[in-house]
Amino acid sequence: MKKFTLCFLLAGSAAFAQQNFTIEETVMGGRKYAPTTQTAQQWRKNSKSVTYLSSDFSTLFEKSAATSWKETPLATKADFEAALKSKITTDEFTVRTFPFAIDWKTANTFETEVAGKKNNYKVTYDVVAKQITNVVTYSNEGAQAKFASNGNVAWLKDNNIRITSNGNIIEVTNDQNPAIVNGSDYVHRQEFGIDRGMWWNEAGTQLAYYRKDETMVGNYPIINWNEREAVNKDIKYPMAGMKSEEVTLVIYDTKTGNKVTVQTGEPKEQFLTMVSWEPTGKYIFIGVLNREQNHLKFNKYNAATGAFVKTLFEEKASTWVEPQHALTFVPNNPSQFIYQTDFYGFNQMYLYNTDGKLLKNLGYKDVVVKELLGFDAKNTKINYLGTANNGLDKQLYQVDIKSGKTVQLTSVSGMHTASVSDDGTMVLDQYSNVTTPNEISVIDVKSKKATTLVKADNPFTGKINMPKMELVTITSADGKTPLNGRIIYPGNFDATKKYPVMLYVYGGSHAQLVNNRWMGGGGYFDYYMAQQGYVVFTLDNRGSDSRGKKFCDVNHRNLGVNEMADQMKGIEFLKSKSFVDADKIGVFGWSFGGFMTTSLMINHSDVFKVGVAGGPVIDWKYYEIMYGERYMDMPQENPEGYAKTSLLDKAKDLKGRLLVIHGAQDPVVVQQHSMNFIEACIKAGKQVDYFLYPNHEHNVSGKDRIHLYAKVADYFNVHLKK
Template sequence: MKKYILSFLLIGSVSFAQKLTIEETVTGGRKYAPTTQVAQQWRKNSKSVAYLSADYVNLLEKSATNGWKEATLATKSDFENALKAKITSDEFSVKTFPTSIEWKSTNAFETEVSGKKNNYKVIFDVVYKQITNVISYSNEGEQAKFANNGNVSWLKENNIKITTASGNVIDVTNDTDKGIVNGSDYVHRQEFGIKEGMWWNEAGTQLAYYRKDETMVANYPITNWNEREAINKDIKYPMAGMTSENVTLVVFDVASGKKVTIQTGEPKEQYLTMVSWEPTGKNIFIGILNREQNHLKFNKYDAQTGAFVKTLFEEKASTWVEPQHALIFVPNNPSQFIYQTDFNGYNQMYLYNTDGKLLKNLGFGDVIVKDFLGFDNSASKINYIGTANNGLDRQLYQVDLKSGKTIQLTSISGTHNASVSSDGTMVLDQYSNVTTPNEISILNIKTKMANTTLVKADNPFTGKIDMPKMELVTITSADGKTPLNARIIYPANFDAAKKYPVMVYVYGGSHAQLVTNRWLGGAGYFDYYMAQQGYVVFTLDNRGSDARGKKFCDVNHRQLGVNEMADQMKGVEFLKSKSFVDQDKIGVFGWSFGGFMTTTLMTNQTDTFKVGVAGGPVIDWKYYEIMYGERYMDMPQENPEGYAKASLLDKAKNLKGRLLIIHGAQDPVVVQQNSMNFIESCIKAGKQVDYFLYPNHEHNVAGRDRIHMYAKIADYFDTYLKK
């Protein structure tokens, strides 16, 4: 099989089929979802795959022991009756079978449910149809973290409470100042892989938690228009170059009530990342990243005293260091852990011991680890999903900890979501590509061949929707040497002899990839809708986007928008080389970073782009928050030229085409100040610009209002580009 697949075609169905409606740009993902097995996973220590029925009311399984025939393990009624029998002090209304479960043994799984009075973590036995274990906490609680001994910590506003296994409630913190936030996962604005703000030690006797002091950060007003008299909802929004929050890590001992602050030192404006307990509970590990985000120290601290023990290793870069993953300790070996980093070019795994010695490089070529799936039963191998095919594909890999040897367990080009059975003999492999809607098979891990196919979905559009042709293409970047992935969707009833308007859909920022070798090529239903309305729809993942390694992103350091725009213009060159493209009718649409890119293209490439729609756009990076903005641009004080070049405020005077800016009035991510100041610049420059506000939405317009938004965008292109 070729390493790079240059193009794929998605052929439309029969001519009597219909087009997508504007409503289906939002609802189509559910309506035309390929046949699948919902929430499927291996039952622990078995050769059985459990999943939910299409209506979410039954837990089903297919097993090697019965020839992979479908059978019912339990029903929604079984689960609800078991809850009511076990927990008589509360009331439950179970609408579906639990969708998020974790198998603890062959016959029992763990899940969370809510009653009228409390929230619960329960273990349900599918054989006896009984709840065998219950842990509860107040339904006032948020962000609950469960300990192995039955204790559970939870948040009430900005404070932490613990419900012990015996049912007692402990107030861990009692801060009345809302500027002191304890235990929340919303620390450092959830950059650096931060997904939680509390961590139990393995014994469940001590709780580590973030204490965020943001009292020194100015209040930023977000206007709530729904009240009789509009009011401000103040948030803390530390902007690039300004004062940041101060964060510490505290360890609370449940038995004594004693608190110890870990001595992470000065300066206070630093980032605490990758918080990880040593399995013994003696030490705790923290990645200390400086505010400049170019120097990481991975430190060990004594959890009992808070004292610094040693620095295990450091990472320095001329651009940035971006830790994303907490440590993963090797089962039954508290002295060894897995560390993930892209320091050597690609996010890969490394085996260390707790003294900081590198034991093994577990990386494989240019494969980027995207999803750590866990260890095998012997803890000698790790399974993970990684990239392939120039970032277009996702494949299942397995690496041996002792030898460092990696094998690829799936092979068909596409996007795989796969896992290995407990005994290590079989793979549950689900994949799609641009010609395969969904296929689920059981693979023999030795031969890598399919033993049986569980699901082979038909094209869900056949006879219903006439989907336009789609093609994946490779384009060389502006540096003349880097291959870029792109996608082109042809207009309905495409005729190469005609000329068509173009809608370029763009994002272009980090941690996002729009073009993938999966069903529909990664495109959304709005893209296909616009193609059905007669547009060529084009998308390019420029340098700076995801799944291509660190150097692919580093070129944008201190100059956001420059190389991204240069690459997008190479995409435009590709489009203009096509005889069916109307070169006088090229438009662009993007949201967030894509809104920044849209406005950048409209004000810098004025002879190319005639129409643009920019949603939630960053207009000047000095208005964006510290953690993300300073990583790529440094502080405004340190990089005034870069900020000035990226700013669109002084480029409003260049605007020639029609530009619609859309913003959510409640946006706490890209604050509305960005677009308002751009409007003011347009007024001063005598430039007409269109503006639309969604009063009750934050950064993204969700729900049925999204249909309204897509209708507005489509109408804007039809009015000013198509006609």
């Protein structure tokens, strides 16, 4: 049923004294003990050179095949700042580092964004001439700026769109009601892969944008306690089964000033996703997903009139359809595009033409495409990062568009981040695994010869007493699915002793906690708790990421049920170990993990003695439509599922010590969840502990996170370890 797949010992063999992490290092340790690397590295355009920033971020360095990969400075912060102040004399700048986010446009020039005291700028910098060669300006009031090829800039001022064109500002929208939101990326609560709300056509003459009408969505109160008298800030929160926002897509023509609303039709409660301009600008494509999220129509529209042209293809499912990616058009071929979908089992690529004909399946085995990197120089091959080794690894692949043949370009087991040079002859490969902190090399595609640029030492050697860690494989509750797990042994482990357990859990979609990367994907707090004498265990149950759609589908309409069953298989594994104290098992998780923590504490109250649930979902009817209804359907459609997974009427079954933590301004899992659960516990006569972080939303960040981890550790120490 179970087997060990990978094992390693992080601690070095140094004989001198080593220490445990401090509680501060559970938050700051990632910086302090970061393995040696090359920050912001990338290929220089049209070259066999890699650029990256110095450790103090003051200098842009280069390593080139022409100099046998010797490190040489290319430009400095002082160079860039001098060029900036020389070119833009009407504004003031504070340049603290060399720009992190640079986009090479030619062998010698890159684009980057900078903020002045008066305005924001997108500048082009020449690293040879040490000059700014082009400047695009927009207001410093602007947010979510989108740049067009012709120099136009679209940006947001509150809930309205402005365009800066040739120095003039155009008011595209002027809605006074803040519940009418234009151009924002916060549409459909950023589900369905939405990361923007405005799209320029290739010519920069037309701007497509979301218009979100949420006047019909109820106001939800979020209290700010910092004012002399507490102030309420209403947000729009569309709860499952209730009224949803209504979104349309509008196209604005900069030459005529005309606006056209794309005719996406009825009902108004639908989701508009995957917005993509055809390269010619004549058409725009939109994925129209129904409120039930089980029927996607991918439609083609006339950009000039907004008229519906045709449905290219449809996807229907008995569970859900979840579009995540806009189209990627094949360069120099406006009639062909790449479409990504997990509809057939794994998120993979498919080649279509603009009439909707499927030309080629570009998928490979059970590889899940994680990131599409682009095309080779001849536009005949596509490079992408995808999964391997049952989701534990990530590798670089290349697929030939015409033949569909796929080649794996990286080979060492681990989590790779890689890219291919413009001429396609070299791979810049960075990876880590459970025994390799960080390694960066350049691989010759033809000869497979690798030249190492960085090989990091173990940053903990001689400093930190790191516990032993193993990656394990456990069979799921269905008896046939392998699950990835991670066990971290207590510091100074003695197999003859018995130790308490902290199960760290998430369990929800689009997240993966266990990887074949440095530290096994574990966080510093996991290792801290192991150093304090706990067995720390994590399992990616069915429903988690990187394993395909069927891996998630089993949870439809019953969130938490199969996830808990899998987690209990992990508990069986732990109980089979002689060093595990079966009477001292606790669980900690946040968000979906908070839901899982509370569910495990209630449904398996004889097993779990202590739990800490952060930002927990308590009843899915209080969660938002876009995520909640995807997995649970509407409460009206699935009353049995909502009742079965709700924890409100099950508070009476709580036996152990439970600490519930919530951010008092949480707009994601609203505080109503935990407040109603506390009330249910009171009515059931159950003691439960509750703690609020008044100035935090869904996550507790910054230095306050140190306070959070100290509280969690203390709760386990007091109630489980004693």
